[in-house]
Amino acid sequence: MQNLIKIKSNSITNSTFPIKYVCLHQGGENLIPTIKWTKIKNAKSYALIMDDPDAPYPGGFVHWVIQYIPPDVNQINKNYSKACSKSNIIQGINSFGNYSYGISHRYYFKIYASDIALTKINKEPVTRDVLMSLMKNHILGYGELIKKFKNKKLSKN
Numbered sequence: 001m002q003n004l005i006k007i008k009s010n011s012i013t014n015s016t017f018p019i020k021y022v023c024l025h026q027g028g029e030n031l032i033p034t035i036k037w038t039k040i041k042n043a044k045s046y047a048l049i050m051d052d053p054d055a056p057y058p059g060g061f062v063h064w065v066i067q068y069i070p071p072d073v074n075q076i077n078k079n080y081s082k083a084c085s086k087s088n089i090i091q092g093i094n095s096f097g098n099y100s101y102g103i104s105h106r107y108y109f110k111i112y113a114s115d116i117a118l119t120k121i122n123k124e125p126v127t128r129d130v131l132m133s134l135m136k137n138h139i140l141g142y143g144e145l146i147k148k149f150k151n152k153k154l155s156k157n
Contacts, residue, residue: 002139003141004141004143005111005112005113006143009036010034010036011033033077034077035076035145037074040113043114043141044071044117045071045114046066046073046112047066047114049064049065049066049110049112050064050110051128053106054106062128067091067118067126068117092127106146106147106148107147108145112142113142114135
């Protein structure tokens with residue numbers, strides 16, 4: 001049985017995704033919002049996936065994959081890149097084919113607690129699908145935060 005992980009963001013206070021957290025080509029600043037979650041007992045690591053099921057790609061669009069977050073960490077924020085080096089956080093590959101955080105769309109932030117440490121298992125960083133297969137049968141808890149974004153410049157309405 002999986003435990004529920006409560007996930008929230010003080011950076012995104014209502015259901016609408018602020019433009020400053022959106023990628024540059026959509027008119028945003030590509031800033032990382034603060035994402036916090038509750039810890040799960042016996043978790044050896046956490047993994048975070050941000051994807052967009054509304055994007056016109058098979059399986060949606062993966063904006064961000066973090067393969068390994070140490071069990072003592074329960075938030076990601078604007079200082080994320082500094083935290084990566086201090087905490088051995090390992091990023092995966094998004095749909096752009098790179099490591100960055102990158103439209104009426106829904107953005108899903110999904111946090112997973114795992115009973116294994118998802119450190120570098122492969123020599124190469126992983127994609128969302130590879131990460132999900134690595135976590136199969138090892139997920140202790142799950143939570144999600146859903147926020148909407150609508151680019152008024154690109155909207156036809």
